[in-house]
Amino acid sequence: MSYPNTDEIFQLISKLVSIPSPSGNTNDVITFVESYLKELKVETKRNRKGGLIAMIGGQDDTKHRMLTAHVDTLGAIVKEIKPSGRLKLDLIGGFKYNSIEGEYCEIETASGKKYTGTILMHQTSVHVYKDAGKAERNQDNMEVRLDEVVKNAEDVRALGIEVGDFVSFDPRVEITPSGFIKSRHLDDKASVAILLELIKQIKTEKIELPYTTHFLISNNEEIGYGGNSNITPETVEYLAVDMGAIGDGQSTDEYTVSICVKDASGPYHYGLRKRLVQLAVENQIDYKLDIYPFYGSDASAAIRSxxxxxxGLVGPGIDSSHAFERTHKSSINHTAKLLYHYVQSEMIE
Structure with a gap:
C-alpha cells in the first residue's frame, strides 16, 4: 500500500503559499490549482464565487462525498492613503494587528501593478516615540511604508495605488532539516496540497472510489462562506480539511492528524467523527480529538446554509494559527493517510 508523498506535498505547499491570495483576490491561485488538475485530466469547473470544483466518478453515483479545503488567506485592503504617503489598512480575516507588525507585504493595484512595503507601527522609532513599545497595535497606529519615493498622498496615487487595493503578506516559507515547514498561510494551503496530492494518487494509480467524490477548493472560507454552495443533492458526507488549532488546553499537536469534535458552530456529526477515528485506529494513523473554541469551517458554513x-472536520495541527504558522511532516503524513483511507471507505449508516 502506498500513501500520498509527503515530500511532494511540502513542495506543493511552498508553491501555493508563495501565490498571494487574500480573500477576495484569489484568481491566480485558483488558476494554479486548475492547471495542476488539468494535467491530471481531472474534470473541474469554477463556481460564480471563483472557487474550483473537481469531480471523480465512483462506483455509486446515487450518493456523493465532498471534501473541501480553502486557498484564500488572511490579508488586508487599503483603507486610506495618508497625507504622509503611508497606507492605512483594513484587515481581511480574523487575526490581530500584532501578528503582522514588521511584515513585508505586497500591494496589488486594480490595474495589476505590484508594489512592496513593510507593515509598521507609526510610532516605531524608539529614538522619537516614548511609547513605541506600549502603543496599541491597531488600525490607527499601524501603517504600510511603501518601498517607493512617495512624500504625500498624491505621490502614492500617481503610482496607481488607491483605496480598495489588496495587500498580501510575505509568507516567508521555509522547510527545515528537522521536518518542519513554517510559513504564513499554512491555513489552509497545507490542506489544499494534501488534497491535490491525494487526487494525483487516485488518478495515477487508477484507484476506484466507492462513491462519486467532489473536491471543492474554496476561496471565501476566511470570511465565512467559502463552502456553503455547489453541494450536489446527492451529497451525503461533507468533510472539511482545515488546520487543527494548537494552544493551552488543546490536544492537537504538530505531529498527528486532528479530528475536530466541536468548534464555535457546535458539534460535528458524531457518526462521521467515530468513523474517522475507526479508520485511524485500523490503519495505525496517529490522531487527536479536539475542540476549537474560536473557529468555523467550510463544513459549518455548509450546515448553516x-x-x-x-x-466533519480534520486537518494537520498548525502552531500559531493566523500568525507565523508551522507544522511537521508527520502531521501532514497522518492527515494524508486518513484522507486516503476515508475516500475509499464505506459511508456511515
Missing part, C-alpha cells in the same frame, strides 16, 4: 448533510 441549510444543506442536509453529514459534516
Amino acid at each position: 441549510g444543506h442536509d448533510i453529514v459534516h
Whole structure:
C-alpha cells in the first residue's frame, strides 16, 4: 500500500503559499490549482464565487462525498492613503494587528501593478516615540511604508495605488532539516496540497472510489462562506480539511492528524467523527480529538446554509494559527493517510 508523498506535498505547499491570495483576490491561485488538475485530466469547473470544483466518478453515483479545503488567506485592503504617503489598512480575516507588525507585504493595484512595503507601527522609532513599545497595535497606529519615493498622498496615487487595493503578506516559507515547514498561510494551503496530492494518487494509480467524490477548493472560507454552495443533492458526507488549532488546553499537536469534535458552530456529526477515528485506529494513523473554541469551517458554513448533510472536520495541527504558522511532516503524513483511507471507505449508516 502506498500513501500520498509527503515530500511532494511540502513542495506543493511552498508553491501555493508563495501565490498571494487574500480573500477576495484569489484568481491566480485558483488558476494554479486548475492547471495542476488539468494535467491530471481531472474534470473541474469554477463556481460564480471563483472557487474550483473537481469531480471523480465512483462506483455509486446515487450518493456523493465532498471534501473541501480553502486557498484564500488572511490579508488586508487599503483603507486610506495618508497625507504622509503611508497606507492605512483594513484587515481581511480574523487575526490581530500584532501578528503582522514588521511584515513585508505586497500591494496589488486594480490595474495589476505590484508594489512592496513593510507593515509598521507609526510610532516605531524608539529614538522619537516614548511609547513605541506600549502603543496599541491597531488600525490607527499601524501603517504600510511603501518601498517607493512617495512624500504625500498624491505621490502614492500617481503610482496607481488607491483605496480598495489588496495587500498580501510575505509568507516567508521555509522547510527545515528537522521536518518542519513554517510559513504564513499554512491555513489552509497545507490542506489544499494534501488534497491535490491525494487526487494525483487516485488518478495515477487508477484507484476506484466507492462513491462519486467532489473536491471543492474554496476561496471565501476566511470570511465565512467559502463552502456553503455547489453541494450536489446527492451529497451525503461533507468533510472539511482545515488546520487543527494548537494552544493551552488543546490536544492537537504538530505531529498527528486532528479530528475536530466541536468548534464555535457546535458539534460535528458524531457518526462521521467515530468513523474517522475507526479508520485511524485500523490503519495505525496517529490522531487527536479536539475542540476549537474560536473557529468555523467550510463544513459549518455548509450546515448553516441549510444543506442536509453529514459534516466533519480534520486537518494537520498548525502552531500559531493566523500568525507565523508551522507544522511537521508527520502531521501532514497522518492527515494524508486518513484522507486516503476515508475516500475509499464505506459511508456511515
